Amino acid sequence: MDTQQKKAGFHSIRNRIQIFSILVTLVPSCGMGWFWFDMSRKATTEKTEQKLIDSAGIVEREISLWFKERNYDLRVFANSFVLLDNLRRYNAEGDSLDPSSAAKHQVHLVNIAKYLTLIQKQFPLYRRLILLDRNGGKLAASDSPDPDRALSFSADWQTRIDASRYFTGEVSFIGKEATPLMPVGVSLFSGGKEAHLGFLVMEVELDELLPLLRASLPRAYGAGAVRIVLFTADGRPFLAANPPDIRGRQHIAPPQVGKMLATPRRLQAFVDEEETRLVGLASPFSDLPWNLVIAENADEVFAGLNQARDRIVLITLLLTIAIGGTATIVASQIIIPLQALTDGVMQVGRGDLEVTVPILRDDELGLVSGMFNEMVSRLKENQAKLELMATT
Numbered sequence: 001m002d003t004q005q006k007k008a009g010f011h012s013i014r015n016r017i018q019i020f021s022i023l024v025t026l027v028p029s030c031g032m033g034w035f036w037f038d039m040s041r042k043a044t045t046e047k048t049e050q051k052l053i054d055s056a057g058i059v060e061r062e063i064s065l066w067f068k069e070r071n072y073d074l075r076v077f078a079n080s081f082v083l084l085d086n087l088r089r090y091n092a093e094g095d096s097l098d099p100s101s102a103a104k105h106q107v108h109l110v111n112i113a114k115y116l117t118l119i120q121k122q123f124p125l126y127r128r129l130i131l132l133d134r135n136g137g138k139l140a141a142s143d144s145p146d147p148d149r150a151l152s153f154s155a156d157w158q159t160r161i162d163a164s165r166y167f168t169g170e171v172s173f174i175g176k177e178a179t180p181l182m183p184v185g186v187s188l189f190s191g192g193k194e195a196h197l198g199f200l201v202m203e204v205e206l207d208e209l210l211p212l213l214r215a216s217l218p219r220a221y222g223a224g225a226v227r228i229v230l231f232t233a234d235g236r237p238f239l240a241a242n243p244p245d246i247r248g249r250q251h252i253a254p255p256q257v258g259k260m261l262a263t264p265r266r267l268q269a270f271v272d273e274e275e276t277r278l279v280g281l282a283s284p285f286s287d288l289p290w291n292l293v294i295a296e297n298a299d300e301v302f303a304g305l306n307q308a309r310d311r312i313v314l315i316t317l318l319l320t321i322a323i324g325g326t327a328t329i330v331a332s333q334i335i336i337p338l339q340a341l342t343d344g345v346m347q348v349g350r351g352d353l354e355v356t357v358p359i360l361r362d363d364e365l366g367l368v369s370g371m372f373n374e375m376v377s378r379l380k381e382n383q384a385k386l387e388l389m390a391t392t
Contacts, residue, residue, distance in 0.1 A: 021327035022320055029319060033312040040305055048279060048301050049267035056265075056283035056292050059216050059228070064287060066212060067184070070204055071166055073123070074186050078200045082115045087131070087197045088190050090139070109140045116142035125208050127181060132199040139198065146174065151183045151201060168288065171206065171238045180206040180238040206239055213241030227278060227295040235261060235291075257282075261291055269298060337365045344372060353380040 077083070090108040109131075116129040120142035130141040130151065141147055152172040169183035185201035213228060230239040235257045256270045260282040269279050280295025299306075337360045344357040353376055357369045 021323050024323075026316070026320060029316040033309075033316060037305070037309050037312070040308065041302070044302060044305055045267055045279075048296065049265075049281065052267070052281050052294050052296070053265055053283065055216075056281070056294050059213065059292055059294075060283065060285055062212055062216055063209060063285070066209065067288070070184055070202075071186070073126075074166075074184060074200065074202055077119055077129070077202070078186050078188055080115065083112055083131075083200070084188065084190060084197070086111045086115075087139075087188065091197060113140040113142065116140060120144075125205060126202040127205055128203045130201045130203075132185075132201060134196055134198050136199070149174070151203070152181070153183065169201075170289070171232050171236070173238070182206055209239060210241060213239070216241075227272070227280060227293065229293045231257065231261070231282070231291040231293060233289040233291065257293070260293060264291070270295075333361075334365070337361050337369060341365070341369055341372060344376070348376060348379070353383060 086108040090112075093108075112131055116131065120126055120129055128142055128144045128147075131139045133139050136153075136157075152170040154170060157167060157169065167185050169185070171180050171182050173180055181203045183201050183203050185199050188197040188200055189195060190197050209230075228241045229237050231237050256268075260268055260270075260280070261284075264282050264284050267279055267281050269277070271277055277298040278295040279298045279301055280293060283292045283294070284290070285292065337358075340357050340360070344355045347355040355376060357372050359366045359369045359373075361369075
């Protein structure tokens with residue numbers, strides 16, 4: 001009997017009602033909550049991705065405009081009469097040069113060097129201006145602290161000059177401060193584009209882009225932006241607006257950079273060297289061999305979503321407690337009279353016919369309790385009759 005009672009308690013109707021009520025609450029609530037959270041996260045991710053793509057486009061247009069201004073300056077310098085006339089004379093005399101006129105021949109290059117130095121002093125943005133011959137050899141240059149430093153061009157730079165005759169080199173770093181430089185050049189012609197004379201190249205200090213990038217941050221990214229870094233095509237960082245101290249720091253691990261560059265304009269999650277969780281994307285430039293990586297703090301991006309998730313968990317927990325408590329109350333109203341009836345049955349089973357089950361409800365359980373009492377009363381009467389017959 002005790003074992004059966006324990007089993008009945010373990011598999012009691014009360015427990016079943018409570019478990020069923022909790023499951024009925026948890027399963028739909030958790031399912032709907034997870035569905036809502038997943039849909040909201042996807043919407044937030046798509047919104048953030050599009051915002052960063054638009055912001056990267058704004059920065060790219062600003063930088064492209066800046067380089068167009070540099071290209072315009074370069075073309076103005078290249079169309080100077082001093083430059084073209086001296087270069088024409090130098091090339092013409094070079095074909096029939098004899099040793100006696102070598103010094104006179106070099107005067108043309110001296111004049112060009114003076115002209116380039118004058119420009120460089122008026123425009124400190126351009127670290128060096130260099131004149132190259134038709135084969136890419138150096139002819140003249142403006143005064144600079146490092147006149148013998150080679151230009152950073154790819155091996156096939158001459159074959160990649162487009163129809164505009166405007167070309168760029170590779171980013172390099174100089175000095176203790178690792179100032180990023182990039183050569184920008186244009187072809188020189190005499191008489192329209194009939195006679196190719198050479199190339200005029202100027203090295204641009206890319207630090208001049210920092211004010212432009214920082215000015216773009218408020219309207220392009222908002223307060224949540226924590227990273228905006230320019231990378232070369234091979235994944236080397238060379239300029240950052242936020243944080244500005246890019247030199248000597250990677251900020252983003254090379255494998256992560258490679259993954260972002262391999263899938264441009266796709267939002268990805270990563271961490272920086274300070275273990276800050278970020279979400280961002282890489283956007284390649286259309287007219288420069290660069291990539292822009294722009295990212296936001298992941299905690300700030302998903303702050304509202306995480307708060308909503310916590311509220312859903314709290315509401316689900318409160319609903320579970322409330323419905324579980326309600327189920328306990330409802331189950332108790334059923335279990336108490338049923339337990340009294342069960343106890344009465346067990347007492348009768350042990351031979352106790354003096355038991356009376358209280359009638360607590362005016363429903364089916366009350367009817368069963370009343371019929372049980374009548375049954376016990378009849379059993380008691382029959383037992384009394386049998387005892388009387390046995391004694392007579």
